Amino acid sequence: MAFPWLVAFKVIPWKDVIEATPAVVRGAKQLWHKVRQDEAALEAAQAAAQGSVGPDAGSPEARIAQLEKRVAEMSQEAVASSELIQALAQHNERLVAAVDTLRVRTRVLMWVSALLAGGVLALFFLR
Numbered sequence: 001m002a003f004p005w006l007v008a009f010k011v012i013p014w015k016d017v018i019e020a021t022p023a024v025v026r027g028a029k030q031l032w033h034k035v036r037q038d039e040a041a042l043e044a045a046q047a048a049a050q051g052s053v054g055p056d057a058g059s060p061e062a063r064i065a066q067l068e069k070r071v072a073e074m075s076q077e078a079v080a081s082s083e084l085i086q087a088l089a090q091h092n093e094r095l096v097a098a099v100d101t102l103r104v105r106t107r108v109l110m111w112v113s114a115l116l117a118g119g120v121l122a123l124f125f126l127r
Contacts, residue, residue, distance in 0.1 A: 012098045020091060027084045034077060 031080050
């Protein structure tokens with residue numbers, strides 16, 4: 001049972017996976033920090049909007065400007081998320097291709113082993 005796993009680890013393009021891992025991890029960390037910062041900024045903005053008494057703080061123009069800023073930030077987050085998802089999808093595609101290659105090689109190995117076992121048995125009984 002351990003043999004297919006050994007072959008799987010040999011077939012997987014580890015060089016590509018290892019080279020791309022830091023970029024994927026860095027992108028995930030940046031995305032996580034960005035989301036956390038945006039949540040903190042949104043909470044601060046909501047607290048300021050609720051606690052403000054001044055005429056300009058609650059004006060529709062100021063609120064629209066805040067909303068436009070938030071929409072722009074969210075669009076940047078969406079782009080960063082899509083880039084990260086694309087990188088992960090490419091890695092997944094490579095791994096699936098490696099596993100498929102492994103599956104084919106395992107079937108070929110099984111048939112070759114069966115033929116060799118049959119040949120050994122035939123030689124043993126024909127002696």
